[in-house]
Amino acid sequence: MSLTILCFGIIHTIYFTVRFHYTKVLLSNFSCNLITYLRVMITFQLAFALIMVSIYIFGYVLYYQKAFFKTKKWFILCIVCQWIMGIALATVIISKNDSNCSYPRWVSIYTMIITVVFCSLISLLVNVRLFIYGHFSFHRMLLNTSFNRIEPIQSIVLNLDNRLNNRLRVNQRHVRLLKHMVYMFLIFVIGWGPFSILMIVNSNMEVSTFTYGFFGIWAEISLVCLIISLFIYNNKLRQYLAGKIFHGF
DSSP states (O other), X not given: OHHHHHHHHHHHHHHHHHHHHOGGGGGSHHHHHHHHHHHHHHHHHHHHHHHXXXXXXXXXXXXXXXXXXXXXXXXXXXXXXXXXXXXXHHGGGTTOOOTTSOOOHHHHHHHHIIIIIIHHHHHHHHHHHHHHHHHHHHHHHHHHHHTOOSSOHXXXXXXXXXXXXXXXXXXXXXXHHHHHHHHHHHHHHXXXXXXXXXXXXXXXXXXXXXXXXXXXHHHHHHHHXXXXXXXXXOHHHHHHHHHHHHHHO
16 A cells, blocks of 8 residues: 555656656657556556455455455455556556647546546445444344343353454454545545546646646645555554654654
């Protein structure tokens, strides 16, 4: 996830630098296709990385009895699928540019549908399914315990507490991570959704430099928020850096 965000920032910085300061570079059909492909591809990668974390947790939580979903193979499979999907779906935009290195309106619509609509739908389905699973699992556990009339009430309560605590210890970290990924995905949509819409509008009408720059900066701010969010969530990294900084004083 951190690597994807880093690549995302680097590629978009290169793209906008070339776009506004080295326009002649884009006159080459090869360089135009390459830079634009990388920009679209890494945008897909960031959106897919956010939902792949949710899918990883989905498999880990719902199929916890199967050993495969607890191994690194499941984690690696999610990462590989993320990159394959991003690389494959971005190939659609290759060789679709004109002499000014601009793209038809449908390409901008296609990019927005993949990054905002499709990824939002997948994220919603996965998170709703996990919520329903957690809700019914908790009530099923209460129901099964209530049918055990042979044990005294203290033993029933103690048994229920132990079972709940064991499940909570296993899944608590994944639930927090899932909530954090939902939060980060919302930041991504709020930040890059308006910019994607602006790219569609810009295909048919002239957009002022101020408006383009404002929403471009707004999108970059959302990227900074994603980086800060990852930093805040990583307790070990935060404590390590804080110790290094304060130790210097």
